[in-house]
Amino acid sequence: MSTVSHSQDTAWEAAAPAWVADAERWLRRIVEIPAALLVAAEVLILFVGICARSFHRPIIWSDELASILFLWLGMLGAVVAIQRGEHMRLTFLVSMFSRRAQAWCETLAVGGVFVLLGLLMHAAYDYTLDQSFVEMPALGWSGMVRALAVPVGFTLAILSCSLKLLRHGWMDVIGVTLLLVMIAAGLHTAAPLLMGIGNWALLVFFVGLLGAGVLAGVPIAFTFALATTAYLLTVTTTPLTIVVGRMDEGMSGLILLAIPLFVLLGQLVEVTGMARVMVAFLASLLGHVKAGMSYVLLGAMLLVSGISGSKTADMAAVAPVLFPEMRKRGMKDGELLSLLAASGAMSETIPPSIVLIAIASVTGVSIAALFTAGILPALVLALVLAVVARYRAGKEEDQSVVPRAPRAVVMKTLLVAIPALLLPFLIRTAVVEGVATATEVSTIGIAYSLVLGLLVYRGGLSWRGALPMLARTASLSGAILFIVGAASAMAWALTQSGFSHALAAAMAGVPGGQVGFLLISLVAFIVLGSLLEGIPAIVLFGPLLFPIARQFGIHEVHYSMVVILAMGLGLFAPPFGLCYYAACIIGGVKPEAGMRRIWIYLGALFLGLLALTFIPWFSIGFL
Template sequence: MAVAPAAVPLAHGLDLAERWLRHLIEVPAALLVVAEVAILFVGIVARTFHAPIIWSDELAAILFLWLAILGSVVAVQRGEHMRLTFVVGTLSPRAQAFFETLAVGAVAVFLALLLHPAVEYLDDQSFVETPALGWSGMVRAAAMPFGCAVAVLSCLVRLARHAPRDVASVAVLLGGLAGLLHLGAPWLAGIGNGALVIFFVGLLGAGVIAGVPIAFSFGLATAAYLLATTSTPLTIVVGRMDEGMSGLILLAVPLFVLLGQLVEATGMARAMVAFLAALLGHVKAGMSYVLLGAMLLVSGISGSKTADMAAVAPVLFPEMRRRGMREGELLSLLAASGAMSETIPPSIVLIAIASVTGVSIAALFTAGILPALVLALVLALVARYRAGTEEDAAPVARAPASVVGRTLVVAVPALLLPFIIRTAVVEGVATATEVSTIGIVYALVLGLLVYRGGLSWRATRPMLVKTASLSGAILFIVGAASAMAWALTQSGFSHDLAALMARVPGGATGFLLVSVVAFIVLGSLLEGIPAIVLFGPLLFPIAKQFGIHEVHYSMVVILAMGLGLFAPPFGLCYYAACIIGQVPPEAGMRRIWIYLGWLLVGLLAITFIPWISLGFL
């Protein structure tokens, strides 16, 4: 089919605009990742020599908001914000194209709505001065309007590539919805908390199902609710997003994401897996044990489920296939192991829950290990049983002692990394935010001097940009969920929820059971961090009223959320496991339930035996 002559310069112009917009954001975003690592590591060294740098944390906090905003813009440009595509994926190609346009258009609308309030918020910050550096608050707050403006331009460029009829249809749909809400504003304001159902169930649910990125579905529902039912200015949304996504403890998110990529790029993950395979590969279900052990080890390094699976599955799956394991079994075990290891420190979810609830991060890091080990034991028993059903499983000879010893020697430096990270936090050498920089420096030294496994200058920029993009997507969800949680609190919803949950039959037992069910559902529908950020501040005070220890409750809700996150058909991480393992989703739809069912049994044991969570505190 011939291309229209007029389309050629248009396509060229769009390519050029997209390239420059990406360059404008990706380069400073990558540099900000490097700057944060350097600032925090220098701060640790200076404190070690009793010469603390008083402005280092302040500078890190200022740059962190810029990193979060620019990272979220990179995610917009690359289409990497978290979204639910299961429903849209079942539609015809024509319908999918429309919903893809709708997703981009909805993002553009929300960012355009925030642009003027972000400028007003910038002006408000002119009266603020940082205590150590003496800089105007505008230096930090300028990230918000700048990021919104560039992201809107990026969305417009992306929309120009979509079919004009789809763009027009989306414009009519969104414009009609805005007009309908405007005309119905008096009625919506008059029905009180009934409006919450319309905005935070109907509108939010429709956006998520339609494939609009989760963070922007949160943001649109919140902005629409405030505009239609209150006189609250949207500068409040900007301020709450700023507050939610710039807590210094969340700085650990991009740093641990970077650490996870370094572990994979340097070959450290391969060294750990090779040792476990040599040690256990010959026993019945041995490679399943290796996968579980590798997920426990790597989860303690990267803090990201996707990064964990990406580090382990490509190394193990070829050998597991060669030994006769079926595709569905591989996928089911990988997904279940991801849910199992949610509480292994330094899990990003642990960091998020500490940020929004005030629970001690050191206590969470200490408490998270034993629950994961209990679930690993449960999965190991299931894997042992399932290995007996694999009729075509091939016997494997025991690796010679020399091979085990050699792989151990190679793996020891990598195996030390999780223990270095945890010890540094528990012993007070570094905070949960700073300790990731120790891991990064350690991984760089090992990668350059010991493993030399693919770490190169050419790979550095893509790694840094990927870190910024993934971190920006995560932090933007935290910010949008924080604004939504504020709106729900102001509406009186939190008070009503507390009163309702306080009347749950069965007291603390009933509350724990309801929480397990609720977070399994929320983890499946909303992804882990939004569920934690949105409902953690509402439910933790209620748990305290029932006498439930906050650390124990944290373990319960995180593991319940993880169970939902990996449960088909809606769990986002189930599909991430499919992509990483290169296994079609339908292959695991039937087999995964035995693993998830026994994980639920293990979760109930953790729920009603608090010592598993609190025994080492």
Template sequence: MSAAHNLEVPGPSFVRDAHGESVIERWLRRGIEVLAAAAVVGEVALLFVGIVARAVFHQPLIWSDELASILFLWLAMLGSALAVQRSCHMRLTFFVSHMTPRAQAWAETLAVAAAAAFFALVMHPAYDYVQDQAFVETPALGWSGSVRALAIPFGCAAALVSCGLRLARHDRRHIVGAVALMVLIAGACYLARAPLTHMGQGALLVFFVGVLGTAVMAGVPIAFAFSLATSAYLLTTTSTPLSVVVGRMDEGMSTLILLAVPMFVLLGQLVHVTGVARVMVAFLASLLGHVRGGMSYVLLGAMLLISGISGSKTADMAAVAPVLFPEMRKRGMKDGELVSLLAASGAMSETIPPSLVLIAIASVTGISIAALFTAGILPAIVLAFVLGVVAWWRAGREEETDESRAGAVRAPWSHVRRTFVIALPALLLPFLIRSAVVEGIATATEVSTIGIAYSLVIGLLIYRGGLKWKAVMPMLLQTAALSGAILFIVGAASAMGWALTQSGFSHDLASMMTRVPGGAAGFMLVSIVAFIVLGSVLEGIPAIVLFGPLLFPVAHQLGIHEVHYAMVVVLAMGLGVFAPPFGLCYYAACIIGEVSPEAGLRRIWIYLGMLLLGLIAIAFVPWISIGFL
């Protein structure tokens, strides 16, 4: 994931402000921000009111799911437009970062132009889709389906205008070059329609390997690389209208299970801002900080605890690293060791509920999200134990200084008790979230709102001073932008997965995978390798959403429990996401820890290697995943 660099050229001062932003751009941004923030607040309030009405007053609101679905699509589209404005859409920058500054500037222009091309391409099909939905009426509210579907052309229009305004700040030569390249590719597809159609499934290699792979490596945001490759394939080799793509994207983004994504993203930010994460880490440090490798154990324990609250790896690392890294550096740990352990702990905790990837799996495969949440705890604990062994061994190899030995003094029990009492309200939060689901008070989609309310209460009444009014709007906007980027990827991958299914590729893949030597064991090993590679290239959620529906039926056919298979592929994907040189989250860990990426390149492999061994053990001991179901 990467933000745009300062490669834009400001226009005349009478049109733009000191930051190079035009009046139109500023007002559009503010308008989208207000609407997106209102959508987040409205969704939280609606879900919380629904829980109270059902659990306290025993009067369920029969219209709440319909209204939540309508508001959710608006939130997704407004968030995706906001992500365009903030450069939050996920992209692979490994290859771009090795280009010359001039080439990087052109790649940035290409990324914006590609997004604009897709939004322009689907504007009319999105309008047709709204007209089709006008004949649908919601059962409880009696509203026209166009009220909900209108979010798609509105969001596309806002994003298209935002892309145009951003392009106006780029070098004109780069704009001409990017547009010329896209026109050249479109012209080549048009002229080669007949031979590409006759190629049958061979055309999939052209569009979903050639076009898609080149776009991703060139730094085009992954969601738009998916969308453009799918649109180009359908327009060139089929007669399918693009309104079908719009519909499939709507279907992918609108699954109510995915409503947990913005809710848990917001909860993760509240945990950080209110000081909940800080007091948890302080308690663990007082308890374990004095033993050999103690601060490493604290980091692992903190990631396990906080992963059970925020659901976002980036939020987890941002909550833990700033608190622990200064003390760990003081005790003599090298920067490379710190970032390696942080990245490995992120991969370790991928299955801790409420993992956003588990939510995505539930949305595309139909597996019970409660079963996934129950199964995800023990595999993470097993991997935490494996990393703890590595941390203990590495701590023995690190040279200790007088300063580090002085910092490793056992804390008095009075201090441990005091930090425990302070941290107790925070430590109850993960258990509150899980018990609310188990006891049936709230669904896995709704439970995050209980966590949000609880975090607000303890943040304002107990850990006072962390949450300020001025921090509320940035949290809401960050929630909307990050959620929009995630949901747009899910929608784009859903459309792409549908195109692959219609081509017959899914059936052929299933047939090929069932013939892998070794039966279920061979299939499991191939899946581990495949998802490590896919995770490193596509990032977690896109990889899961795209290939999950294709491979889970094969696993079921081979007799592999679907929940067990989910744990294995999520952890394999996590290894890829945090593995250099391609893993996006490895660089996120480096940014959060303020460590050069090169510092961890030699040290991280021992951690990832041991995680791989732990993953193989989980793959061949199903009880670790399904023993408590």
């Protein structure tokens, strides 16, 4: 999630010719409609596959077709994310610049994406030709059918960036071009020196170049890929088809197909009113007690996290429903924001968390085991936050008595909410009992939500709203998948350089043995979560650190819980935590309102995380 998740046309872009806006609108339709249809097709294919298997007539080609469409979905979704400005970015530093400097940085962000795609375009074409020699075993199609998604996606993305650059001042475009040319010339000139210093050159590309790009607001995924491409071009003879191939491999793990499906499920839960009725029940049950509405928020985040898999979707489903009532009771905006952000960090391990899916994809840890293990640690942290919320309630809430809801009201809201409350249990049971895989189970949730939305709650579902919802799903999914692909390519480059072996040796020799390794991992992933975001950090460092954890005798599921919660803590911690700003946007609260208040919540979470780290039973006791 970026600090500016939906960047709109700004004042310095307003002078673009009318034909540019028309071209952008038509190009957006050309990309969004097939991307939306691909989301719907994936849902249908997987759901039909589950039904066919239930009747003992499995469709042997369904997974293969889903894999083909998935790469197309990922690439077209990434293009939609470029058009909408929804790729993950760190704009905290840029937002402090003058308006003129911000305009220049916006141009740099688009220019960096344009340059990367231009560098990789020929490699994408070569990679597609290489795949023509591959035949798919079930369908018998050429691998080119699938791989063609990469050059097509790059071409559409280049067109989108070109139109975006026409919205920027020509002086900014020239300045950015000169800067990029100077960087390229400097790296070319320094190539002999960089090759001579061995792995110290990694600092130039993966600390200096990458850090500068991220801080300047260039989308994180494209900064990863740019640093990797620059490294390979400057100090190695490795062809760039390797970058494209690794990106394809990183984006195409079938378990990652759960990401767009759970993003869609999260939107359905909000649109159908399921989130609203669950929150209404909790409010009638707990709203009258001291800190009652804070408890309701924590409980709602636990429930909704078990449905959507996306922290942004969780907060968007809960905050608009609860914040008005909490404000009426005297809670300040800063307190609301702090509690919302802390509850997002608290619930990172509630299945089907997208980070759980990513960690299973890159480390090979059992997804069923992760789904089982993730619930208790989140409950422990929820209890910790509840204690803090009660302490803070005496300082923040209006002390007037809120009447207890009559039992009849509680029972009525419970009866209304029961169908919605069953959804998270349905999802977890389907995975644990083997009815569906972690990838497929979201389609059961989608079908269930559609039935409830149409027949029970009769919420905001409409044919008119279907296309925007599917396009939004494609955009968010494309942004996530592209960053996984770019991080996979970067991880490969770091591994080939020997960095992974050096890191493994350093971590294996850490003083304090298992305890020392856990503490260093805790601090490292808090920092990584704050600076990078959870998924790229997992993709980059998961394959490196999990084998070391096994050497120390640390259970891989327990280590997964520690890592995920540590990243969640960093992800919601200002001033760099990206999801903290997502909470600000969703809650309609200025970031500075929570900068001081949030630390008591994050401090409590850190203490709870220490307990979870050194008491493995909370993570593996029910495996």
